[in-house]
Amino acid sequence: xxxxxxxxxxxxxxxxxxxxxxxxxxxxxxxxxxxxxxxxxxxxxxxxxxxxxxxxxxxxxxxxxxxxxxxxxxxxxxxxxxxxxxxxxxxxxxxxxxxxxxxxxxxxxxxxxxxxxxxxxxxxxxxxxxxxxxxxxxxxxxxxxxxxxxxxxxxxxxxxxxxxxxxxxxxxxxxxxxxxxxxxxxxxxxxxxxxxxxxxxxxxxxxxxxxxxxxxxxxxxxxxxxxxxxxxxxxxxxxxxxxxxxxxxxxxxxxxxxxxxxxxxxxxxxxxxx
Amino acid sequence: xxxxxxxxxxxxxxxxxxxxxxxxxxxxxxxxxxxxxxxxxxxxxxxxxxxxxxxxxxxxxxxxxxxxxxxxxxxxxxxxxxxxxxxxxxxxxxxxxxxxxxxxxxxxxxxxxxxxxxxxxxxxxxxxxxxxxxxxxxxxxxxxxxxxxxxxxxxxxxxxxxxxxxxxxxxxxxxxxxxxxxxxxxxxxxxxxxxxxxxxxxxxxxxxxxxxxxxxxxxxxxxxxxxxxxxxxxxxxxxxxxxxxxxxxxxxxxxxxxxxxxxxxxxxxxxxxxxxxxxxxxxxxxxxxxxxxxxxxxxxxxxxxxxxxxxxxxxxxxxxxxxxxxxxxxxxxxxxxxxxxxxxxxxxxxxxxxxxxxxxxxxxxxxxxxxxxxxxxxxxxxxxxxxxxxxxxxxxxxxxxxxxxxxxxxxxxxxxxxxxxxxxxxxxxxxxxxxxxxxxxxxxxxxxxxxxxxxxxxxxxxxxxxxxxx
Numbered sequence: 001x002x003x004x005x006x007x008x009x010x011x012x013x014x015x016x017x018x019x020x021x022x023x024x025x026x027x028x029x030x031x032x033x034x035x036x037x038x039x040x041x042x043x044x045x046x047x048x049x050x051x052x053x054x055x056x057x058x059x060x061x062x063x064x065x066x067x068x069x070x071x072x073x074x075x076x077x078x079x080x081x082x083x084x085x086x087x088x089x090x091x092x093x094x095x096x097x098x099x100x101x102x103x104x105x106x107x108x109x110x111x112x113x114x115x116x117x118x119x120x121x122x123x124x125x126x127x128x129x130x131x132x133x134x135x136x137x138x139x140x141x142x143x144x145x146x147x148x149x150x151x152x153x154x155x156x157x158x159x160x161x162x163x164x165x166x167x168x169x170x171x172x173x174x175x176x177x178x179x180x181x182x183x184x185x186x187x188x189x190x191x192x193x194x195x196x197x198x199x200x201x202x203x204x205x206x207x208x209x210x211x212x213x214x215x216x217x218x219x220x221x222x223x224x225x226x227x228x229x230x231x232x233x234x235x236x237x238x239x240x241x242x243x244x245x246x247x248x249x250x251x252x253x254x255x256x257x258x259x260x261x262x263x264x265x266x267x268x269x270x271x272x273x274x
Numbered sequence: 275x276x277x278x279x280x281x282x283x284x285x286x287x288x289x290x291x292x293x294x295x296x297x298x299x300x301x302x303x304x305x306x307x308x309x310x311x312x313x314x315x316x317x318x319x320x321x322x323x324x325x326x327x328x329x330x331x332x333x334x335x336x337x338x339x340x341x342x343x344x345x346x347x348x349x350x351x352x353x354x355x356x357x358x359x360x361x362x363x364x365x366x367x368x369x370x371x372x373x374x375x376x377x378x379x380x381x382x383x384x385x386x387x388x389x390x391x392x393x394x395x396x397x398x399x400x401x402x403x404x405x406x407x408x409x410x411x412x413x414x415x416x417x418x419x420x421x422x423x424x425x426x427x428x429x430x431x432x433x434x435x436x437x438x439x440x441x442x443x444x445x446x447x448x449x450x451x452x453x454x455x456x457x458x459x460x461x462x463x464x465x466x467x468x469x470x471x472x473x474x475x476x477x478x479x480x481x482x483x484x485x486x487x488x489x490x491x492x493x494x495x496x497x498x499x500x501x502x503x504x505x506x507x508x509x510x511x512x513x514x515x516x517x518x519x520x521x522x523x524x525x526x527x528x529x530x531x532x533x534x535x536x537x538x539x540x541x542x543x544x545x546x547x548x549x550x551x552x553x554x555x556x557x558x559x560x561x562x563x564x565x566x567x568x569x570x571x572x573x574x575x576x577x578x579x580x581x582x583x584x585x586x587x588x589x590x591x592x593x594x595x596x597x598x599x600x601x602x603x604x605x606x607x608x609x610x611x612x613x614x615x616x617x618x619x620x621x622x623x624x625x626x627x628x629x630x631x632x633x634x635x636x637x638x639x640x641x642x643x644x645x646x647x648x649x650x651x652x653x654x655x656x657x658x659x660x661x662x663x664x665x666x667x668x669x670x671x672x673x674x675x676x677x678x679x680x681x682x683x684x685x686x687x688x689x690x691x692x693x694x695x696x697x698x699x700x701x702x703x704x705x706x707x708x709x710x711x712x713x714x715x716x717x718x719x720x721x722x723x724x725x726x727x728x729x730x731x732x733x734x735x736x737x738x739x740x741x742x743x744x
Contacts, residue, residue: 074698094717
């Protein structure tokens with residue numbers, strides 16, 4: 001059976017502010033989708049809503065995984081059902097070693113029925129796998145002993161997110177600007193790594209402004225978000241076009257969505273000042 | 275909620291404390307409840323003590339009676355006449371494991387101590403109730419001249435050392451509870467490390483309270499001679515009882531020139547116990563004294579390990595962790611007193627409060643006249659897990675010199691929604707995620723503990739965290 005993550009007419013608000021206004025997207029296992037769009041259009045909101053962030057309220061619409069209602073699941077249940085998100089700004093957990101965190105997470109995701117307090121994956125077995133995956137991603141083994149995202153550079157955080165993707169092997173992954181803040185070499189490495197781990201092996205939703213991350217992950221579909229809606233869907237040539245020429249054509253073609261986008265951006269700026 | 279519905283019994287506190295059991299003891303002797311000259315004389319009689327110790331006890335009793343109960347810190351509501359001050363479970367001290375009575379072994383079994391016992395090196399002292407009942411000292415330690423015994427034995431066998439130091443670092447006049455301990459003390463460890471001797475494994479003690487309404491007043495004295503080095507570890511868990519119980523220890527440490535001493539404690543008291551402890555060390559020229567202090571459980575803990583840096587180059591370091599839950603108040607902290615030039619002190623304190631628990635950091639940094647070029651740094655971080663819990667900081671700083679460096683950083687944080695969401699998004703449950711964040715918070719201190727204590731500490735935190743999310 002091919003796994004399917006299906007988003008239908010999704011409306012999401014933060015506080016009383018509507019951000020997503022009816023998003024439809026079907027992600028089949030093995031497909032790669034690029035999600036592009038100007039700042040403030042709602043790309044990260046879609047990712048966070050899929051993952052179940054408590055600050056993002058789904059006001060209507062549905063998300064299902066193989067027909068099961070994802071919105072009924074707590075974030076940890078979603079993770080164990082096979083949904084993953086690589087965060088744009090992952091949180092630091094001081095004092096918790098990457099290896100310990102990953103062993104716990106990996107155990108829970110691989111054994112979704114595990115009860116609290118039950119055994120974790122045996123240490124030896126886990127360490128061996130972690131070491132192999134890290135070598136494969138060309139990561140220094142020292143990384144496993146560092147505290148989760150604590151004092152990591154932007155690049156290290158993104159590498160850590162990719163390592164988690166490799167260990168957790170989700171069915172579907174949202175990668176939220178996993179290329180931002182990286183230099184050209186680092187982006188190429190990230191692109192290769194993601195392709196290696198996930199391309200055609202998972203359903204990937206790659207949020208990006210650039211086409212470099214897509215170099216090794218040619219998208220089957222490219223979606224453009226504006227004002228909380230997917231206004232256009234095309235193939236990989238759409239991603240190339242947007243990267244080269246920007247969003248001017250899109251903004252002109254969808255003036256209503258553009259107006260909403262500008263309004264949200266202006267409100268964000270006001271809040272930032274307040 | 276309707277007002278006539280019967281209140282839900284509050285069982286959570288009891289469930290959190292895994293060590294909520296008791297074993298019947300057939301104490302050979304049980305003093306009457308309460309404290310007076312007769313009881314103190316009786317304790318001294320049973321121990322067959324020299325006159326100087328009897329006089330010390332009686333003088334201390336007078337001081338105890340003349341001092342009011344402190345009004346600061348936490349709420350102390352103790353009926354001093356409703357407590358047993360001495361209890362002796364066996365006639366003689368066990369020399370080997372076989373000598374230890376079965377009922378005591380049963381209690382240790384419930385605590386999982388036999389497993390630890392296997393790992394423990396020969397330096398183990400186990401205290402059951404007021405007396406040390408089991409202990410053996412590795413032969414080569416004895417050959418090096420190391421003395422590691424219970425303090426009662428030390429009074430008989432090492433009178434010259436005891437008379438010189440006992441009650442000199444912490445005199446009975448110091449505070450009401452030090453006076454009480456001085457009057458009725460029993461058990462505790464006496465350690466002497468001769469000049470230049472370095473002990474490369476931790477000396478350990480396990481002790482616990484096990485008699486209803488029984489106070490435990492152990493008395494520990496550690497002397498680390500010039501250039502010597504020792505790490506002493508004590509840990510204890512206590513069964514839970516319904517009536518108030520008092521634990522009031524006194525720990526005195528002397529660290530001579532160029533010597534080093536680390537004293538590590540993890541205490542997980544039952545939730546009805548007052549834990550009012552006085553700990554103080556004198557560190558002489560270029561000596562280092564470190565207190566590592568973990569406090570869990572108890573109704574009220576008041577404990578401020580102190581280092582007095584007496585001569586140039588002395589160092590004092592205090593690491594403390596406090597975890598308070600429902601009905602618990604941890605008033606813990608540290609004191610560093612710079613009495614000489616070029617001395618260095620550091621305090622790192624971490625506290626966690628949950629389910630309405632209260633943690634206070636109370637610390638003193640004092641730089642005496644003449645202690646120029648001294649350095650002191652204090653970092654205290656508090657983590658509050660819910661809106662019902664509370665954390666306070668009471669830093670006292672007295673500086674009598676100009677050319678000193680004094681730093682103080684304090685932070686209070688709550689588990690952030692974003693941190694929580696991040697861990698949940700990786701498949702951890704709320705319980706697992708909050709436990710992980712708390713363990714991470716105290717990690718900088720836990721990594722200073724010997725391995726088995728670090729594991730124990732994490733396990734205790736996990737027990738404390740159970741049922742904290744809901």
